[in-house]
Amino acid sequence: MPAAADPVILDGIALRDLMVGQIAQRMAAAGNPSVCLATVLIGDDGPSRTYVRNKHKFAAAAGLQSRNEELPASTSQAQVEDLVGRLAADPGVHGILVQQPLPSHLDNDAVLRLLPAEKDVDGLTTGSLGRLVRGEPGLTPCTPLGVLRLLEHYKIPTAGRHAVIVGRSTLVGTPLALLLSRKGVDATTTIAHSRTSDLTELCRSADIVVGASGQARMIGAAHCKSGATLIDVGISRTESGIVGDIDFDAVKGLVGAITPMPGGTGPMTIACLLENTLTAATLQGITV
Numbered sequence: 001m002p003a004a005a006d007p008v009i010l011d012g013i014a015l016r017d018l019m020v021g022q023i024a025q026r027m028a029a030a031g032n033p034s035v036c037l038a039t040v041l042i043g044d045d046g047p048s049r050t051y052v053r054n055k056h057k058f059a060a061a062a063g064l065q066s067r068n069e070e071l072p073a074s075t076s077q078a079q080v081e082d083l084v085g086r087l088a089a090d091p092g093v094h095g096i097l098v099q100q101p102l103p104s105h106l107d108n109d110a111v112l113r114l115l116p117a118e119k120d121v122d123g124l125t126t127g128s129l130g131r132l133v134r135g136e137p138g139l140t141p142c143t144p145l146g147v148l149r150l151l152e153h154y155k156i157p158t159a160g161r162h163a164v165i166v167g168r169s170t171l172v173g174t175p176l177a178l179l180l181s182r183k184g185v186d187a188t189t190t191i192a193h194s195r196t197s198d199l200t201e202l203c204r205s206a207d208i209v210v211g212a213s214g215q216a217r218m219i220g221a222a223h224c225k226s227g228a229t230l231i232d233v234g235i236s237r238t239e240s241g242i243v244g245d246i247d248f249d250a251v252k253g254l255v256g257a258i259t260p261m262p263g264g265t266g267p268m269t270i271a272c273l274l275e276n277t278l279t280a281a282t283l284q285g286i287t288v
C-alpha cells in the first residue's frame, strides 16, 4: 500500500478504455458476429440524452451494433410497452436498456417486467436480481459491476474485508452488497441508508466505503480509516458543478485508494453495459 498521502487513483476512464479494447478484440476474434444493444430514451432529460449518446459511442468503439429508440415525454404506457415488447421479441436485438428515470406518469416496473432476463443488460429486472441473489449466471447491474471491476483491476483486497455501502437502492447499493459478499469476492458487507445511526463511525470501521447516496460530499475525513479504499458512485448537480458523495480533497491524504469524480464509476458503468451486452449475446447462443 503506498503512503497515505499518495492514494492510488482508481481510474475508471483508463479501465473503461482497456475493457472496450478487450471487447473489440473478442468481437474481432469471433469474426465480428452481429451483437446489438438497443436503448430506449423517453423524453428530453438532458443528462439522460448524454448518457445514451455515450453508450452508443462506446458500443461502436467496442465493435457492437446499437440502435436508439426515442419516444416523447408525453408517450403513453401502452406505447412504451409496445416498443419494449417488440425489442424483446426481435432476434436481432441482444440487449435492451430502458434509460432511467422514466417520466413520472409511466410505470417503470411494468416496463421492466417485459424485458427477458437474457436481454436485461441493465440487470434490473426481478429475474436478473434473483439470479444475482442465487449466484446463478446472469446479468448484473452495471454500476455495481463497474465497482467490482475497479476493485479487481487495482487488486484492492476484498476477502475478509469490511465494505460499507452507503445507499440501499436496487440500482446500486443492494446489488453491490450482494456482489461484494459473493463467494470469491468474500467481503463482509454492511448496507447503510438514511436511517443508519452512527454512519460516521460505521464508515470509519470499514476497509472499503462506497458512497451511493447522492448527497453531495457527505463522506469526509471523519469517515475514513487510514489506508481505506473509497469509491464514489453518487452524482449531485450543485451550483459549483457535478460533485460526488465523497469530499475528495478532504480525504485524499488519508486513504489508500480512491476514485476520482468524474472519471471513476461513471465510465465503468458504460464499460460494464458493454460487458453485459456481450454476456447477453452469449446467453442467446452467440459465440463471442
Ligand code: NDP
Pocket: 143, 166, 167, 168, 169, 170, 171, 172, 173, 192, 193, 194, 195, 196, 199, 212, 213, 214, 215, 218, 232, 233, 234, 235, 236, 265, 266, 267, 269
Ligand atoms: P436512490 O435515491 O435510489 O438511493 C439513495 C440511497 O442513499 C437511499 O438508500 C437512501 O436511503 C440513501 N441516503 C440518502 N441520504 C442519505 C444519508 N444522508 N445518509 C445515508 N444514506 C442516505 O439513488 P440511486 O441508488 O439510484 O443512486 C445513488 C447515487 O448514485 C445518485 O447520486 C445517482 O445519481 C448516482 N448514480 C451514479 C451512477 C454512476 O455511474 N456513477 C449510476 C447510477 C446512479 P433511504 O433508502 O433510507 O432513503
